Amino acid sequence: MADTERKLGEFGFAGDDNVVPFEVGPLDVRGRMVQLGPLLDRILARHDYPEPVARLLAEAVVVTVLLGTSLKFEGKFILQTRTDGPVDMLVADFTTPHSLRAYARFDAERLQALLDAGEDKPETLLGSGVLALTIDQGAHTQRYQGIVQLDGTTLEEAAKIYFRQSEQIPTDVKLSVGKLVLPAEGGRREHWRAGGLLAQFLPKAPERLRMPDLHGGDGDPGADAQEVTDNAWQELLALVATVDHTELLDPTIGAERLLYRLFNEHGVRVFEPIEIRDECSCSREKIRGILDGFSAEEITDSVEDGVIRVNCEFCSKAYEFEPAEFSAEA
Structure with missing residues (x-):
């Protein structure tokens, strides 16, 4: 084994x-x-x-x-x-x-x-x-x-x-x-769960893998194959x-x-x-690399309340940058 x-x-x-x-x-x-x-x-x-x-x-x-x-x-x-x-x-x-x-x-x-x-x-x-x-x-x-x-x-x-x-x-x-x-403190709590099963047919004899042609469109006689x-x-x-x-x-x-x-x-x-x-690949360095490619005008448009804020859509982590970090490159 x-x-x-x-x-x-x-x-x-x-x-x-x-x-x-x-x-x-x-x-x-x-x-x-x-x-x-x-x-x-x-x-x-x-x-x-x-x-x-x-x-x-x-x-x-x-x-x-x-x-x-x-x-x-x-x-x-x-x-x-x-x-x-x-x-x-x-x-x-x-x-x-x-x-x-x-x-x-x-x-x-x-x-x-x-x-x-x-x-x-x-x-x-x-x-x-x-x-x-x-x-x-x-x-x-x-x-x-x-x-x-x-x-x-x-x-x-x-x-x-x-x-x-x-x-x-x-x-x-x-x-x-x-x-x-x-059960949870103060009552009950719902927890998300999911399950999945994937099975594939992999015979050694190739003729056993033959499948009908895909549907060619409306009126395809092989549609019900x-x-x-x-x-x-x-x-x-x-x-x-x-x-x-x-x-x-x-x-x-x-x-x-x-x-x-x-x-x-x-x-x-x-x-x-x-x-x-549950691991996100975002990082301050990666986001800064993206901002480095912004023009001076884009950097200015990204400033809000004196800072540039970027939230990762995947993990919701927030990053903040000072506009001055990009002024030289811009």
């Missing part, structure tokens, strides 16, 4: 904020599962988003960690939506080996108008636009970016489309977001379909127990968990 591989229960459970890679050999399936707790709670509480916005961002975070932790090199995985809905931007990025940050942008008036009208579906709040999934290996390398159209599409559906379009790998994704109510018909993949889909959304969130079940419940008849291997940390 490799150092990175372990049997279920051998070393206990990964717990919250750890991605658990797994493999089901007889089904030719590999995947990852995660339950996010304190980390997600901190990110969402920091911004005090309205609940529908928080749920959307939580889903984006789960997709990001499930995909980002697959990187085998030093780099960054970035998820970003650009849409015409009241929640017009979601951004989450994962920097290897474990740093995560995220934020959302929304129009409060438009959001409230939709909520007052009873329109609270995530796809409605997002509206139409695109989901961009970017892999950045750093300086002197070319970024890879996959684009998925969002038009009444959930983030869960978009993640599946991304794999079909960009990697042509049969992939199933299941996401869940909710709140856990726990089925996914891969291989028995192993169809069994995987049936098993994942039995997962209840509450199971993905329940900390008393955990990733390993749920994986065992799903795949014990076939034998499931889990690997060393990947810890996810």
Whole structure:
């Protein structure tokens, strides 16, 4: 057994904020599962988003960690939506080996108008636009970016489309977001939680990976074509379909127990968990570097009450600079 591989229960459970890679050999399936707790709670509480916005961002975070932790090199995985809905931007990025940050942008008036009208579906709040999934290996390398159209599409559906379009790998994704109510001083407190499961069909025989052509547009005769018909993949889909959304969130079940419940008849291997940390990459030096590129006029326009204030959109940390720091460069 490799150092990175372990049997279920051998070393206990990964717990919250750890991605658990797994493999089901007889089904030719590999995947990852995660339950996010304190980390997600901190990110969402920091911004005090309205609940529908928080749920959307939580889903984006789960997709990001499930995909980002697959990187085998030093780099960054970035998820970003650009849409015409009241929640017009979601951004989450994962920097290897474990740093995560995220934020959302929304129009409060438009959001409230939709909520007052009873329109609270995530796809409605997002509206139409695109989901961009970017892999950045750093300086002197070319970024890879996959684009998925969002038009009444959930983030869960978009993640599946991304794999079909960009990697042509049969992939199933299941996401869940909710709140856990726990006792606290003076009463009770709600804590955000999220869970996700990603499973991919990776047989050695390439003919088993054949999938129908993508929809070519209105009237495409292949529009109703089925996914891969291989028995192993169809069994995987049936098993994942039995997962209840509450199971993905329940900390008393955990990733390993749920994986065992799903795949014990076939034998499931889990690997060393990947810890996810709430870490922003902003710094005073980086922001100062950006301000150094401002013209004298832009520096002047940035001054408020005698100082230049910059807030990080991800972690909400505030930085202050004296205008005189840039007068010489300007």
